[in-house]
Amino acid sequence: xxxxxxxxxxxxxxxxxxxxxxxxxxxxxxxxxxxxxxxxxxxxxxxxxxxxxxxxxxxxxxxxxxxxxxxxxxxxxxxxxxxxxxxxxxxxxxxxxxxxxxxxxxxxxxxxxxxxxxxxxxxxxxxxxxxxxxxxxxxxxxxxxxxxxxxxxxxxxxxxxxxxxxxxxxxxxxxxxxxxxxxxxxxxxxxxxxxxxxxxxxxxxxxxxxxxxxxxxxxxxxxxxxxx
Amino acid sequence: xxxxxxxxxxxxxxxxxxxxxxxxxxxxxxxxxxxxxxxxxxxxxxxxxxxxxxxxxxxxxxxxxxxxxxxxxxxxxxxxxxxxxxxxxxxxxxxxxxxxxxxxxxxxxxxxxxxxxxxxxxxxxxxxxxxxxxxxxxxxxxxxxxxxxxxxxxxxxxxxxxxxxxxxxxxxxxxxxxxxxxxxxxxxxxxxxxxxxxxxxxxxxxxxxxxxxxxxxx
Numbered sequence: 376x377x378x379x380x381x382x383x384x385x386x387x388x389x390x391x392x393x394x395x396x397x398x399x400x401x402x403x404x405x406x407x408x409x410x411x412x413x414x415x416x417x418x419x420x421x422x423x424x425x426x427x428x429x430x431x432x433x434x435x436x437x438x439x440x441x442x443x444x445x446x447x448x449x450x451x452x453x454x455x456x457x458x459x460x461x462x463x464x465x466x467x468x469x470x471x472x473x474x475x476x477x478x479x480x481x482x483x484x485x486x487x488x489x490x491x492x493x494x495x496x497x498x499x500x501x502x503x504x505x506x507x508x509x510x511x512x513x514x515x516x517x518x519x520x521x522x523x524x525x526x527x528x529x530x531x532x533x534x535x536x537x538x539x540x541x542x543x544x545x546x547x548x549x550x551x552x553x554x555x556x557x558x559x560x561x562x563x564x565x566x567x568x569x570x571x572x573x574x575x576x577x578x579x580x581x582x583x584x585x586x587x588x589x590x591x592x593x594x595x596x597x598x599x600x601x602x603x
Numbered sequence: 604x605x606x607x608x609x610x611x612x613x614x615x616x617x618x619x620x621x622x623x624x625x626x627x628x629x630x631x632x633x634x635x636x637x638x639x640x641x642x643x644x645x646x647x648x649x650x651x652x653x654x655x656x657x658x659x660x661x662x663x664x665x666x667x668x669x670x671x672x673x674x675x676x677x678x679x680x681x682x683x684x685x686x687x688x689x690x691x692x693x694x695x696x697x698x699x700x701x702x703x704x705x706x707x708x709x710x711x712x713x714x715x716x717x718x719x720x721x722x723x724x725x726x727x728x729x730x731x732x733x734x735x736x737x738x739x740x741x742x743x744x745x746x747x748x749x750x751x752x753x754x755x756x757x758x759x760x761x762x763x764x765x766x767x768x769x770x771x772x773x774x775x776x777x778x779x780x781x782x783x784x785x786x787x788x789x790x791x792x793x794x795x796x797x798x799x800x801x802x803x804x805x806x807x808x809x810x811x812x813x814x815x816x817x818x819x820x821x
Contacts, residue, residue: 384723388790392771416723419797422732424765426746427796431737432766433644436661440643443665444636450669451632512702523658526703 376402503536521549652762653696667692693777749799761792
C-alpha cells in the first residue's frame with residue numbers, strides 16, 4: 376500500500392492514536408521516512424499533544440483548592456447533621472428568641488419567606504432601603520456592578536429588605552462587609568449554592584447563632600438594621 | 604489521621620483511590636476532598652474549556668465536585684473515578700452554558716459543517732520541544748491563547764481528549780456527539796494548533812530555547 380501526503384494528513388491523528396490498521400500504519404511509516412513535510416506534521420502534532428497534555432498547562436485560580444475544601448467541608452457537615460433531631464436546635468433558637476426580644480422575632484420566624492439557599496450566611500446591619508440587584512434563578516442579591524452577577528439580562532433592582540423578604544441572601548463578594556462582624560461567637564460558613572460567589576468567610580455575630588440555623592428566615596430578617 | 608485509617612484498612616491490595624472512594628461511600632465525608640484533590644486542575648480545565656470564563660469555570664467546577672459528593676454512592680468501580688468526575692463537570696458546564704445562552708456568542712465557524720480536510724500550512728524542519736518550556740509562564744500563556752482561538756467544538760474535544768486524557772469514546776459520551784465527530788474534530792484541532800504554534804515559533808515564543816539555529820521544532 377502506498378499513501379500520499381493528503382491521505383497521511385487525514386489519518387495522522389488516528390495514526391497517533393493507534394487507530395489505523397496494520398497495513399495503513401506500515402504505509403504511513405514508510406511515507407514518514409521519505410517525506411520530510413509529513414514527518415514535520417507528525418512531529419509538530421506530537422509536540423502539540425505532549426505540551427498541552429502536560430499538567431502544567433492547567434492553572435487554577437489562586438485559592439481555588441482552599442475555597443473548594445471549605446465548601447465541601449460545609450456540605451459534608453450539613454449532610455451529616457441530624458436535622459430530624461429537633462432538640463438539637465430548639466435550645467439555641469429559644470435563646471435567640473429571648474435575646475432578640477421575643478414576640479417580634481417570633482412573628483418573623485413564623486411568617487418569613489423561604490430562602491433560596493438553605494445554607495446562606497445572614498447579613499448583619501444591612502440598610503433595609505439599600506438598593507440591590509437580583510437576577511432570575513439566582514439565590515443572592517448584589518450591589519449593582521458586582522463582578523459575579525450572572526444572567527444579567529434578567530437583572531432587577533429592589534431594596535435589601537425586599538430582597539431578603541423574597542428569600543435572597545447577601546453575595547459573599549460584594550456584600551462581604553455585612554457578613555463580617557467583630558464580636559464573639561464564631562461561625563464559619565459558606566454558601567452552598569450562591570451562583571458564583573467565591574470565598575469562605577469567617578463571621579461572628581452579635582447574635583450568637585447556631586451554625587445550622589443561620590438561614591432561618593426570621594433570623595435573617597432580624598439581622599436587618601433595627602430601623603427595619 | 605484519615606491517611607492512617609486508609610493505610611490500616613487496606614488488606615486487599617486496592618489502590619488508595621479505591622479505598623478513599625469506599626470510605627466516603629461508607630459515610631466518611633471528610634475524606635472526599637482528599638479523594639478529589641488530585642483532579643482539581645482537570646475539573647477546572649474542563650469547565651473553562653466549555654465556559655471560557657474563569658469565574659464561571661470555578662463556580663461550575665465546585666458545583667460539579669458537590670454533585671459528585673452528593674452522588675458518590677452511585678459511582679461504580681468499573682468506571683474511572685476521574686472520568687466520572689470530568690463527565691459530571693462537562694454536564695454542569697454545558698447546562699450552565701445553555702442556561703446563560705452564551706452559545707449564541709460563539710464564532711461563525713461553529714455553524715459550519717464538519718471539515719476533516721484541513722491541510723497543514725507549515726512544513727519547516729522540526730524537532731521535539733522539551734517540556735521544560737512549560738516552566739515559563741509566557742509560554743504557557745501563549746499556548747493557552749492559541750487554544751482559545753479554536754472554535755468551541757474543536758476546543759472542547761481537544762481539551763477533553765488531549766488535556767483531560769479521556770478516551771475517544773468517553774469524549775464522545777461527555778459531549779453527546781458521535782465517535783466519528785470526535786475523531787474529525789480532534790484531527791482538525793491538533794493540526795490547527797500545530798500551525799498556530801509553528802507561527803508562534805516565527806514570533807519568537809520559544810526564542811530562548813536551545814534549538815539549533817535555522818531549525819524549528821516542527
